[in-house]
Amino acid sequence: MTLDSRLATVVDAARSKKAFRIRLVDVKDIASFTDVFAFMSGGSDRQNRAIAEAIEDALKLADERPISREGEANGNWVLLDYGNLVVHVMDEETRRHYNLEGLWSAGHELELPAETHPASDARP
Numbered sequence: 001m002t003l004d005s006r007l008a009t010v011v012d013a014a015r016s017k018k019a020f021r022i023r024l025v026d027v028k029d030i031a032s033f034t035d036v037f038a039f040m041s042g043g044s045d046r047q048n049r050a051i052a053e054a055i056e057d058a059l060k061l062a063d064e065r066p067i068s069r070e071g072e073a074n075g076n077w078v079l080l081d082y083g084n085l086v087v088h089v090m091d092e093e094t095r096r097h098y099n100l101e102g103l104w105s106a107g108h109e110l111e112l113p114a115e116t117h118p119a120s121d122a123r124p
Helices: 003-016 045-060 092-098
Strands: 020-026 036-041 068-070 077-081 085-090 108-110
Touching: 003 020, 003 036, 003 045, 003 085, 036 092, 045 077, 045 085, 085 092
Parallel strands: 036 085
Antiparallel strands: 020 036, 020 108, 068 077, 077 085
16 A cells, blocks of 8 residues: 555545544655654544544555554544554644644645545535
């Protein structure tokens, strides 16, 4: 699975659980430990865990497993580390407090894949 297809999978899985404020930031030129950060928010600890689980399940279908997972017990910030991709699922308070996006603002924001809609949602 290429990084691009992996990112599309992450975004689709996050959207399936109603994640919001999804951002992808390419940091390969400024970070030595990863290529891309995925940032997203959920409305509760329970939703954050559901988003992270959906992402992990979707990537498992492509034989991708995280190197590590952190924060599932508390749920206000769940981190999935896939090596060249690190996924952060946070509640809004935690996201504002740590401001990781500000810390990595020298990175290049990537365009999100278009939303896919099931065939039953197709409109004439």
